[in-house]
Amino acid sequence: MSRLIVVSNRVALPRDRSARAGGLAVGVLSALRRTKGLWLGWSGETVETPAPQPRLVRSAGITYATIDFTALEFDAFYNGYCNSTLWPLLHFRPGLLEHSRANQDAYMRINARFADQVASLVKPDDFIWVHDYQLMMLPAELRLRGLRNRIGFFLHIPLPGPELFCILPAHRQLMGSLAQCDLVGFQTESDLRAFRDYALYEAGGQVRPDGTIEMFGRRLHSGVFPIGIDVEELESLAGEAETDDEARRLADSIAGRQLIIGVDRLDYSKGILERINAIGELLSSRPDYRNRITFVQIAAPSRIDVARYRHLRREIEGRAGRVNGKHAEIDWVPIRYLNRVFPRRQLAGFYRVARLGLVTPLRDGMNLVAKEYVAAQRPEDPGVLVLSRFAGAAREMKGAIIVNPFDTVEVAEAIDHGLRMPLKERQERWQRMMAALRRNDLATWSDSFLDTLTTAERAAA
Numbered sequence: 483m484s485r486l487i488v489v490s491n492r493v494a495l496p497r498d499r500s501a502r503a504g505g506l507a508v509g510v511l512s513a514l515r516r517t518k519g520l521w522l523g524w525s526g527e528t529v530e531t532p533a534p535q536p537r538l539v540r541s542a543g544i545t546y547a548t549i550d551f552t553a554l555e556f557d558a559f560y561n562g563y564c565n566s567t568l569w570p571l572l573h574f575r576p577g578l579l580e581h582s583r584a585n586q587d588a589y590m591r592i593n594a595r596f597a598d599q600v601a602s603l604v605k606p607d608d609f610i611w612v613h614d615y616q617l618m619m620l621p622a623e624l625r626l627r628g629l630r631n632r633i634g635f636f637l638h639i640p641l642p643g644p645e646l647f648c649i650l651p652a653h654r655q656l657m658g659s660l661a662q663c664d665l666v667g668f669q670t671e672s673d674l675r676a677f678r679d680y681a682l683y684e685a686g687g688q689v690r691p692d693g694t695i696e697m698f699g700r701r702l703h704s705g706v707f708p709i710g711i712d713v714e715e716l717e718s719l720a721g722e723a724e725t726d727d728e729a730r731r732l733a734d735s736i737a738g739r740q741l742i743i744g745v746d747r748l749d750y751s752k753g754i755l756e757r758i759n760a761i762g763e764l765l766s767s768r769p770d771y772r773n774r775i776t777f778v779q780i781a782a783p784s785r786i787d788v789a790r791y792r793h794l795r796r797e798i799e800g801r802a803g804r805v806n807g808k809h810a811e812i813d814w815v816p817i818r819y820l821n822r823v824f825p826r827r828q829l830a831g832f833y834r835v836a837r838l839g840l841v842t843p844l845r846d847g848m849n850l851v852a853k854e855y856v857a858a859q860r861p862e863d864p865g866v867l868v869l870s871r872f873a874g875a876a877r878e879m880k881g882a883i884i885v886n887p888f889d890t891v892e893v894a895e896a897i898d899h900g901l902r903m904p905l906k907e908r909q910e911r912w913q914r915m916m917a918a919l920r921r922n923d924l925a926t927w928s929d930s931f932l933d934t935l936t937t938a939e940r941a942a943a
């Protein structure tokens with residue numbers, strides 16, 4: 483019988499689930515809970531000599547297979563090529579890109595190592611679903627090893643058009659590798675358009691009337707599969723968590739003020755600095771908000787060995803300190819900044835207490851926090867979502883107040899608008915967003931990707 487093999491760099495291992503924030507792990511885990519199968523990825527550990535075989539753990543019908551990196555591989559592959567080269571470029575920040583041939587070589591080698599592991603575990607009928615930018619060379623490496631299985635690839639983060647993507651010296655290898663898939667999926671139409679543009683204008687390929695793409699001598703399917711959330715899980719978590727100590731402590735501590743919440747991995751793509759500026763702008767332009775609002779920013783430490791991330795952390799601390807220094811009163815500070823990970827249930831409780839969810843990334847593939855915030859609201863008294871137009875989620879969350887996160891004044895005005903919004907309008911907007919969340923939840927995402935992968939006419943070699 484066919485089995486699903488999921489391959490991603492990050493794996494949500496049963497032992498440390500709450501310790502890792504990130505949309506991919508949350509999404510893939512919920513999908514695999516339904517389909518079962520095997521999940522191969524990095525253990526999160528570095529060792530002197532990685533074992534030749536992956537470590538296998540079985541839990542709740544899922545087999546987890548993990549490999550270790552050496553410290554040098556972690557530095558060149560993960561900190562280097564993945565998070566200092568691909569991540570900034572694919573988030574439209576070429577100015578932050580760092581490139582070295584040594585890191586690129588490490589990326590190729592680690593992708594080849596993943597391919598060796600898949601080849602040792604795979605059976606002829608298995609479907610292979612590769613996730614995200616860390617493993618873009620994997621499809622080509624799998625074909626090099628003679629695998630004829632159906633291979634799907636899903637990009638969780640944005641894809642810029644060829645003008646930006648071609649800055650990467652290895653752009654042809656990476657796109658040539660994606661062409662080895664049967665199906666390549668994206669979060670939004672604009673990411674898919676960028677992929678097709680690459681095929682048409684850079685690879686000299688074609689988009690056929692049936693939507694399949696021809697490039698690098700292959701024909702493959704592509705599509706938009708916006709990742710959703712497990713709506714019912716969030717609803718019930720938020721309902722239960724509302725009466726937990728943590729949520730009550732938060733509610734008591736804001737003492738009748740209006741709570742604004744931001745929850746992110748600490749990443750420059752999330753627009754946290756700009757968001758703090760917007761809070762400062764609001765308090766300067768409308769002093770009547772002093773002592774009437776509290777902004778809680780929760781930021782989970784992320785990629786702390788990359789200098790740019792450490793620098794951002796210091797900048798955020800400095801910026802929040804300055805806004806607090808300027809506007810705080812003896813019995814109130816406007817910004818509470820928490821640099822840590824919280825269990826999902828506690829987060830859900832915090833979302834529910836917050837009157838306004840402030841989700842303002844400068845660029846984001848989807849942004850699950852926006853969706854989680856909406857699903858966690860109390861139907862009779864829901865909060866308002868202020869959402870960046872540059873988050874993939876903005877295509878679906880039409881009931882949000884959509885903003886340009888670079889425009890501090892616009893974001894401050896949106897917060898003001900949201901905080902003053904009458905109950906009836908909040909309910910209407912929330913119902914529209916909930917309907918969209920239910921139409922396209924996490925199960926729909928994985929089912930529709932896997933249905934397309936399994937039923938699509940076989941791509942031609």
Ligand code: ADP
Pocket residue numbers: 502503504505506508745746747780781782822823824825826829848849850851852854
């Ligand atoms: P990304 O994948 O870039 O991190 P998403 O918003 O799509 O961004 O997904 C982030 C996921 O990580 C969400 O499920 C969110 O609940 C979780 N998360 C973010 N910050 C924290 C935190 N401080 N503590 C616990 N979970 C977090």
Ligand code: F6P
Pocket residue numbers: 492503504505506507614615638639784785
């Ligand atoms: O969801 C996008 C993503 O980049 C995933 O690929 C990744 O697992 C997650 O964010 C968190 O980042 P990291 O795995 O580097 O901690």
